[in-house]
Amino acid sequence: MQNSPHTTPGIRYTDEAKRFDPSAQVIYRDYTQGVLPPYPDGVFIQYSRCLVGQSVPQLLPNGFPDPACVPTAVNPGGNHTLPAVEVSAKAKEWTPAVSANYKFTDDVMGYASYSRGFKNGGFSQRIFPAEQVTPSFTPEFVTSYEIGLKTELFDRRLRLNVALFQSDYSDIQIVVNEGIAPKVRNGGKGRIKGFEIEGQAAPTDWLRIDYGLGYLDAKYRSVDPSAFPVNLDSKFAFVPKWTTTVAANVTAFDNEKGKLTIRGDWYYQSSTFKDAVNSPQLFQSAYSVFGANASYTLPGDHFTVTAGVTNLTDKRYIQGGYVDLNVGGVAEATYSRPREWFLKVGYTY
Known part of the structure; x- marks a missing residue:
């Protein structure tokens, strides 16, 4: 004996947010410290000061940012690998x-x-x-x-x-x-x-x-x-x-x-x-x-x-x-x- 078909519709609404705070992601030790002058703190920290701090880096002949780059509000301490600002998706x-x-x-x-x-x-x-x-x-x-x-x-x-x-x-x-x-x-x-x-x-x-x-x-x-x-x-x-x-x-x-x-x-x-x-x-x-x-x-x-x-x-x-x-x-x-x-x-x- 045949039976009638059964249909089950459904719909879901999702409101989702992900948050990420990069402020804890820092360079604790720069192994290039004192190795490549004129970067007394190390070249990677120097990169973070210029790039994460969003200063306009002046490149030296060796291709590295000018040591004049300084920490800013989004890069306190000069050692953050990302801006210290919470982001969300x-x-x-x-x-x-x-x-x-x-x-x-x-x-x-x-x-x-x-x-x-x-x-x-x-x-x-x-x-x-x-x-x-x-x-x-x-x-x-x-x-x-x-x-x-x-x-x-x-x-x-x-x-x-x-x-x-x-x-x-x-x-x-x-x-x-x-x-x-x-x-x-x-x-x-x-x-x-x-x-x-x-x-x-x-x-x-x-x-x-x-x-x-x-x-x-x-x-x-x-x-x-x-x-x-x-x-x-x-x-x-x-x-x-x-x-x-x-x-x-x-x-x-x-x-x-x-x-x-x-x-x-x-x-x-x-x-x-x-x-x-x-x-x-x-x-x-x-x-x-x-x-x-x-x-x-x-x-x-x-x-x-x-x-x-x-x-x-x-x-x-x-x-x-x-x-x-x-x-x-x-x-x-x-x-x-x-x-x-x-x-x-x-x-x-």
Whole structure:
């Protein structure tokens, strides 16, 4: 029996403000002090006096500001890297959403949804050397579309859910380096589209299989020049093309002696970059992660003891990092946790 469609509209209004006070961001020690005369306090403090103080610097033959530059009201002490004036980023946005679903049968439902969202702008806060104006970035917007099916088949022994989606981004907030400091820029427009399949299968009473498959196609549609070296051919950071997960849960026994469940799982992710500029030092090739555990529930269903292992093959993969080859030749990466064994005891009231 077919059912009538159900529609759920909605809208959200957001009035958000972020404030940043750079007055605590100062040069405490200038390692060029006394090294490059005529700058007895150091060349970086000299820069801050001229640039942050917004005096008109007279450049000497060596390219540095004239030591005659002095602190002003926005640069007390002469060592602030940004004007010591609070700045704010405000956003007032309406973000609508609507979803509709239709039950074709008791076991098959189709749905479609539309939504719009945003995240507010803000300020780059790690600044060095000094700048006259606090660098800012504007809100990022996304418009998302999704259609899909949710099903329970074969007397509910198979759950299969399928979704197709597309997200259109504008004013994408990305991080690029300028000198030795990272800055957030509004990089342009992009689109992520793909599909997801997930569900469960219970072919027998003692076996349950959880599964999932995801595909993402992420591309820039336009790139602002301020986002250089990001370009139209750059890959989105942290967006793998393929992801797969499979887990098997086996009930070894469930009787008056208690319940023993054994689980094994596998996760796969295709290659991806860990920064917007696609630094080769932060490229993570495709990898798999395996895990396993066993849980024993005592008679009475109150106590459960679980022992297991995560990252069974001790795979080390990059989770994030930072690269600055222009100044200092620094490349840092944060890696995954190693193989870990665990033992847990739980009590249910």
